[in-house]
Amino acid sequence: MCGIIGYLGGKPAKNILIDGLKKLEYRGYDSAGICVLEKGGFIINKKVGPVASLEKALKQEKIEGVIGIAHTRWATHGVPSERNAHPHFDCQHEITVVHNGIIENYQALKKILIKEGHQFSSETDSEVLAHLIEKFYRGNLETAVSKALALIEGSYGLVALSVKENKLVAARRSSPLLLGIGKHETFIASDIPALLKYTKRVVYLKDGDLAIIDAKGYKIKNLNGQKMDRQVEDVKMSAAQIEKKGFKHFMLKEVFEQPQSLNNLLSGRVKDNKIKLSVKVGPKDFEKIIIVACGTSWHSALIGKYLIEEIARIPVEVDYASEFRYRQPLIKLTDLIIAISQSGETADTLAALREAEKQGAKTLGIVNVVGSTMTREVGSGIYLHAGPEIGVASTKAFSSQVGALLLFALYLKQEKHEKLDPRLLADLKRLPAIVEQTLKVDKEVKKIALKFKNTDHFLYLGRGLNFPVALEGALKLKEISYIHAEGYPAAEIKHGPIALIDEKMPVVFIATKNDLSEKIISNMQEVKARGGKIIAVVDQDYGYIAKLADYLIKVPVVNKLFSPIVNVIPLQLLAYHIADRKGLNVDKPRNLAKSVTVE
Ligand code: F6R
Secondary structure, eight states, X not given: OOEEEEEESSXXXXXXXXXXXXXXXXXXXXXXXXXXXXTTEEEEEEEESOHHHHHHHHTTOOOOOSEEEEEEEOXXXXXXXXTTSSSEEOTTSOEEEEEESOBTTHHHHHHHHHHTTOOOOSSOSTHHHHHHHHXXXXXXXXXXXXXXXXXXXXXXXXEEEETTOSOEEEEEEBSOOEEEEOSSOEEEXXXXXXXXXXXXXXXXXXXXXXXXXXXXXXXXXXXXXXXXXXXXXXXOOOGGGGSOTTXXXXXXXXXXXXXXXXXXXXXXTEETTEEOOOOSOOGGGOSEEEEEEOHHHHHXXXXXXXXXXXXXXXXXXXXXXXXHTTSOOOOOTTEEEEEEEXXXXXXXXXXXXXXXXXXXXXXEEEESSTTOHHHHHSSEEEEOOOOOOOSSSOOHHHHHHHHHHHHHHHHHHHHTTOOXXXXXXXXXXXXXXXXXXXXXXXXXXXXXHHHTTTOSEEEEEEOXXXXXXXXXXXXXXXXXXXXEEEEEEGGGGGXXXXXXXXXXXXXXXXXXXXXXXXXXXXXXXXXXXXXXXXXXXXXXXXXXXXHHOSEEEEOOOXXXXXXXXXXXXXXXXXXXXXXXXXXXXXXXXXXXXXXXXXX
């Protein structure tokens, strides 16, 4: 959940590194640091806070060195501080390292190193790497890094630099790293956006790879020194794709990108009244599905359960990846494990997937980030193609995940030789246009948001497919506006939450028409009778609801199966506008990072 960028070439490294860090801030932003090799010594700068603070501090510095590494951090071991910010050093300042991941045995290693005379200056696990590499350094950085890594338990994406050699050595285990190949220059980064301005030619490192970068180019070996062949790939994403495109925040841009992201998802996959997916599993290959995911992706998994069970009539279990991996799950060879992840790097989801693979189950990934670890480990998958999601709060990835699950449910039905309703498929193709129309609620939702910016609590209620939408609405609100919010299946309120309702409690009902509408209306009456303020998301025949609700948000009428994708939009916008009105940092909410690559 931190960001790494390294550079070796013919230009001064400083500005390239700072620029790369800015593009990586969404991975972590409590402190940032840079180290440039110049005239046989290190020039080091670290600052607490956003990359802008580091940039400001370095503005007047004339640093000409052409080799350097930099890092933006999201604290795991040790508070955010300059001491704990990367790059880290050995005592003599001869070796420096930036590191993502967790060194699980760092305490044991630190004890030994301290006994040998090493003095530590931070509380981090990462600093152990710098000391260990220095301990093994005999004039060859590559050998020293390999020897150090042989002792490491845990995960790393790291780049090391020595004052004595004009080279960078990088290594990866369970934390992403890729090389950017330029003309007489090589970049190394944890994520593509850091490189895009300079090159589109990249090499993804695999677990166990060691990359050695010098003026001649790069070599990739394994930790035993054997040469590894890795393909150079062309990145299709443009730099413009990751700009804000005139929106105030990335989150708002991403909410408004949903017609496009859904279009990308569907394109080529609904054709000739058929669903075309290049997955390697069909209904004959398994008896039950278990979906594992975290956070917002877990909410889409819950919707997936409703969709797959209703459409394909195959039983589905949904589990938090973090629970699944540790509860000795009962996995059968006849189970299909689906992992859902925007980033494809979430540590718990990866671990759950590996557990399932170890036990011989078939696996499928529903992932957005192309080339991410999950996509490389999974049996087969469905890419979302939603484009980069920079706002920490997941929005367009959610709707595309639900869309992908819907496609998969229809695909399973089709592969069971059951007929798909051509009208449903035609409606599905129109979904991006319907979402475009839904986004018109923005103005109305903004007005409603104004009234609730000083509220302390919110309840979100929905039923059936829209119960997970209620959970997602509540999660969006709490993560970016810091307002306490909870989602429930509407019928559950009488079993406890109704005690919370008074005139200070706004309750958002997802009340679009379906088989359970009558029941939702009676839940609304219960809330109204206790003075709660009702915000209702409705589509048609809402006459009676209009009498009960204090605020109505009208969305287009769609097939019930698509309703979560449409209904989540006003909830994303409500959270956004409340947080924006409160003047909060919507794209980078406190204590959160975009991808959670540690448990
Ligand atoms: C919420 C949010 C998180 C992520 C969760 C899983 O807005 O973004 O809850 O959904 O950390 O991340 P991925 O989908 O990358 O595995």
